[in-house]
Amino acid sequence: MNLIKPKLLLVDDDRSVRESMTQLLRREKYDVLPARDGLEAIEEFCAHDVNLVVLDLNLGSDSGWNVFQRMTELNPYVPTIVVTAEFEQREQAMAAGVEALIEKPIEVPAFLEIVRELLAESSAQRLHRICGDRDYCRYLPRGGKFMDLLEQRRSKPLRFSADLRSALHTS
Numbered sequence: 001m002n003l004i005k006p007k008l009l010l011v012d013d014d015r016s017v018r019e020s021m022t023q024l025l026r027r028e029k030y031d032v033l034p035a036r037d038g039l040e041a042i043e044e045f046c047a048h049d050v051n052l053v054v055l056d057l058n059l060g061s062d063s064g065w066n067v068f069q070r071m072t073e074l075n076p077y078v079p080t081i082v083v084t085a086e087f088e089q090r091e092q093a094m095a096a097g098v099e100a101l102i103e104k105p106i107e108v109p110a111f112l113e114i115v116r117e118l119l120a121e122s123s124a125q126r127l128h129r130i131c132g133d134r135d136y137c138r139y140l141p142r143g144g145k146f147m148d149l150l151e152q153r154r155s156k157p158l159r160f161s162a163d164l165r166s167a168l169h170t171s
Helices: 015-027 040-046 063-075 090-096 109-119 123-128 145-154 162-170
Strands: 007-011 031-035 051-058 079-083 100-103 138-140
Touching: 007 079, 015 031, 015 109, 031 040, 031 145, 040 051, 040 063, 051 063, 051 109, 063 079, 063 090, 063 162, 079 138, 090 100, 100 109
Parallel strands: 007 031, 007 051, 051 079, 079 100, 100 138
Antiparallel strands: none
């Protein structure tokens, strides 16, 4: 049985981010089309039957919002996850109609869950939600659960295992 892998368009001008996100998504069994700028993104979007877009807002000389608008004009049924290091983008994301806004650094398990949810949703289900409200646009603020856990760990005293304590005392 040959299952067709969902096709994701990943747009980020930072090569290291693009490569690491591509590897992550390919490990999750997605077919990933990486693009480094708006022009490449639109070319890939037009050339392939894309199931989901992961779009960085800061694309050097290109605006991610302009790229999103152009893709929406071409096919409004493809869900988009906007990823950004910029603050205060939630209202614009909701108004534009993106399905998710994730602030960097990305909390990987939550990001992957949003990808799975959006790919599982039909166009009819998406149309039944109200575009522009908080339920339509999933939001993952900077930090999230993972960063909360790191902060909790940092505020507690460091504990060593018995083996590590004995190794430290012998050196």
